Amino acid sequence: MSAKITKNLFKIHQLTGLISGLVLFIIGLSGSVLVFREEIDKAQLQPPVVQYAAEQLNTDTSFRNLLKAFPGAEIRLMNATPEKNESLCFSVRKAKERLTIYTHPVSGEVLKKVNSNNTIVVWLLNLHYNLHAGQTGKVIVLVTGILFILSIITGFVIYRKSIVKVLSFNVAINQKNKRTLSSSLHRTVGVWSLLLNFVLAVTGVIISYTIAFPPAKKKPQKNSEPQEVIIGFNVDSTLNELRNKYQGFQPNFIRIPAGSKTMSIGGSLPGDFFLYAHYANKVQVDLATGKADELSPVATKSAGDKFNEILKPLHFGEYGGLPIKLLYCLAGLSIPLLSITGFLLWTIKKKKALNKSPKYNYNQAN
Numbered sequence: 001m002s003a004k005i006t007k008n009l010f011k012i013h014q015l016t017g018l019i020s021g022l023v024l025f026i027i028g029l030s031g032s033v034l035v036f037r038e039e040i041d042k043a044q045l046q047p048p049v050v051q052y053a054a055e056q057l058n059t060d061t062s063f064r065n066l067l068k069a070f071p072g073a074e075i076r077l078m079n080a081t082p083e084k085n086e087s088l089c090f091s092v093r094k095a096k097e098r099l100t101i102y103t104h105p106v107s108g109e110v111l112k113k114v115n116s117n118n119t120i121v122v123w124l125l126n127l128h129y130n131l132h133a134g135q136t137g138k139v140i141v142l143v144t145g146i147l148f149i150l151s152i153i154t155g156f157v158i159y160r161k162s163i164v165k166v167l168s169f170n171v172a173i174n175q176k177n178k179r180t181l182s183s184s185l186h187r188t189v190g191v192w193s194l195l196l197n198f199v200l201a202v203t204g205v206i207i208s209y210t211i212a213f214p215p216a217k218k219k220p221q222k223n224s225e226p227q228e229v230i231i232g233f234n235v236d237s238t239l240n241e242l243r244n245k246y247q248g249f250q251p252n253f254i255r256i257p258a259g260s261k262t263m264s265i266g267g268s269l270p271g272d273f274f275l276y277a278h279y280a281n282k283v284q285v286d287l288a289t290g291k292a293d294e295l296s297p298v299a300t301k302s303a304g305d306k307f308n309e310i311l312k313p314l315h316f317g318e319y320g321g322l323p324i325k326l327l328y329c330l331a332g333l334s335i336p337l338l339s340i341t342g343f344l345l346w347t348i349k350k351k352k353a354l355n356k357s358p359k360y361n362y363n364q365a366n
Helices: 003-034 037-045 059-069 120-130 134-158 160-167 178-192 194-212 235-245 303-316 321-356 358-365
Strands: 074-077 088-094 097-103 110-115 250-256 262-268 281-286
Touching (some): 003 321, 037 120, 059 074, 059 088, 059 235, 059 250, 120 134, 120 194, 134 160, 160 178, 178 194, 194 321, 235 250, 235 262
Antiparallel strands (some): 074 250, 088 097, 097 110
């Protein structure tokens, strides 16, 4: 590769980094914390612990109570197969209102109700995806992600000869001065985080695009009363039928959209690819009759649909347990570090060029 091409790529790398640096700092820092969002939610919300036998589980009553209490709302059950002594966790969404409601798995009694919009995790998610700046913020985050991809690609080309040396620990951190230290850290951190940051950037851009420009939804008619959703069957009986019909199927997520005539049940199957979301295998159930469509295993879907199912787990590190979460956290922290070291290198270079400027020397002399 010619020196001219390398020089131009370096300019692109530098320019994309300078433009996106501040936003990348925010995205990387918030993302490194959001890796542990389940743990943060549990620590803040303190889900009620209840005593009951597994055969007593009665999600049906909870669904009916919530549909009656929140007409016109979307109801989501986040843990359709709860762990031992775990209360049922529902997400109730209506317009801009979002509630997290815990109910008793047997009686359906509401044990705890929390405004989800006031939680740490939702605040961080809004920071991560829209900078708390609405549609403008969503577009800024999307553009920043695209610039980050360009920065990663150009960085790979620029430092391609150093990759093997860095990964084999044959390049030491040069602490001679600020410039060499910043340069060494930028190169080393960039190389070690290269692959995972590329994955985070690509998946992040796709997710950001769907958030910034979601598919158009049919607007409800003004002054129209919320449609009452009535379940004409027993939810638990249907879940058991699905478990018996599809060996190893574990329902994990149930969703009833506002005003819908169907219930969507998502779950996992034995042999699922480890990156698939735990609700990737879906079945639709008619709310009036309880008639269920055939289960749609993610393994039989198109490559595009399969990719959509791994998108969120791949971006947030929702696989592999604590080791993967720690790895993703470090990758998230590498982004602010790359922004800082890149900015320091630029300022040092500009200051050095300014010191060599004849105009600067003349002013100093006078």
